[in-house]
Amino acid sequence: MMKLHDLEFKPFIKAEEIEKTVARLVGEIAEDLKDEVPVFVGILNGSFMFVSDFVKAYPKPCEVTFIKLASYEGVKSTDDIQRLIGLTQDLTGRTVVVLEDIIDSGKTLAEVHRIFKNERVKALKIATLFYKPEAYKKDFKLHYVGIEIPTKFIVGYGLDYNGLGRDLPEVYQLKTTQHMTNLVLFGPPGAGKGTQAEFLKEKYNLVHISTGDVFRYNIKNETALGMLAKSFMDKGQLVPDHVTIDMLNAEVEKNTDANGFIFDGFPRTNAQAEALDKLMEEKDSQIDGMIALEVDDEVLVKRLLERGKTSGRTDDADENIIRNRITEYYKKTAILKEFYSAQDKFYGVDGVGSIEEITQRLSKVIDAL
Ligand code: IMP
Ligand code: MG
Numbered sequence: 001m002m003k004l005h006d007l008e009f010k011p012f013i014k015a016e017e018i019e020k021t022v023a024r025l026v027g028e029i030a031e032d033l034k035d036e037v038p039v040f041v042g043i044l045n046g047s048f049m050f051v052s053d054f055v056k057a058y059p060k061p062c063e064v065t066f067i068k069l070a071s072y073e074g075v076k077s078t079d080d081i082q083r084l085i086g087l088t089q090d091l092t093g094r095t096v097v098v099l100e101d102i103i104d105s106g107k108t109l110a111e112v113h114r115i116f117k118n119e120r121v122k123a124l125k126i127a128t129l130f131y132k133p134e135a136y137k138k139d140f141k142l143h144y145v146g147i148e149i150p151t152k153f154i155v156g157y158g159l160d161y162n163g164l165g166r167d168l169p170e171v172y173q174l175k176t177t178q179h180m181t182n183l184v185l186f187g188p189p190g191a192g193k194g195t196q197a198e199f200l201k202e203k204y205n206l207v208h209i210s211t212g213d214v215f216r217y218n219i220k221n222e223t224a225l226g227m228l229a230k231s232f233m234d235k236g237q238l239v240p241d242h243v244t245i246d247m248l249n250a251e252v253e254k255n256t257d258a259n260g261f262i263f264d265g266f267p268r269t270n271a272q273a274e275a276l277d278k279l280m281e282e283k284d285s286q287i288d289g290m291i292a293l294e295v296d297d298e299v300l301v302k303r304l305l306e307r308g309k310t311s312g313r314t315d316d317a318d319e320n321i322i323r324n325r326i327t328e329y330y331k332k333t334a335i336l337k338e339f340y341s342a343q344d345k346f347y348g349v350d351g352v353g354s355i356e357e358i359t360q361r362l363s364k365v366i367d368a369l
Pocket of ligand 2: 043044045046047100101102108
């Protein structure tokens, strides 16, 4: 995640992919132009980085020059006209390749064609590193296209948002969804996680995703993912993370109008926590906090033994089994506590007290996220 001025951006195209694309464009153009000495014309400011990397990789002699898009006030001061300026070289008889950083609506490209109309160039070719096909409104031919991207605002590798971001070696995309609050809820058996999740879900309009419930639902309804999960369980194997993540993804997709999610029972490993971060990022969102309800072991044992008496749950009847489950919980969650602490997202909340007291403590944490 990255903030420029008032907007948030997320990683979109890595430096290596840009490098590969530039190399491909260089290859295509060099092959087409054979032994001609082309004039590469960059459109400033955005294309400076692309042009620089492009000509460094160009295997044969070439010339490089730049023109710049400048705003003029039109006849009426309200219409802002963009003009290309700075073409001073005589290009008669030359093969010109315009290197654009990005083609969006094609307005700039129309201006390129306008200024070259009276130049007696031998050929005018257009190359663009990024191209937004759905936004493109003109029908000038694009001879060389690097990467097609959706109609979303990007920054980096020469492209800016209000002056910032041009220096970044990779490309970021504007985050567009509204802010969600996504929590990972933890707590040892008997900490009151289920009860608190019910309250939080109401209070913040969150969707409670309990992995156990999601599994049972998918298996009971024999969904494709449910059957897949079951095939592993029947063999006594753990369900692979990608299957679990696909199920969670389906739950998230079903609830696109939610203010956020409470993940319960997931993640359990570092790999799962990373997978969850990735899933959230794909939704232009993030995990905001991992909240762990903290309750002293002796209190838990007492609570669970009480619950065992009334609920008849056999795993709540034996003190040794209870203590083992608690020990297991701490063993397993220690890594996750580290994972989220490293991101400054771990919040321990005292889970001893009345239900309302604990809800209040949780709310204080959530309100401050
Ligand atoms: P067009 O004239 O609409 O094709 O847009 C081309 C110009 O708009 C580029 O030279 C950029 O200056 C700017 N532009 C279009 N899309 C983006 C973007 O996603 N990020 C940054 N600048 C953009
Ligand atoms: Mg440009």
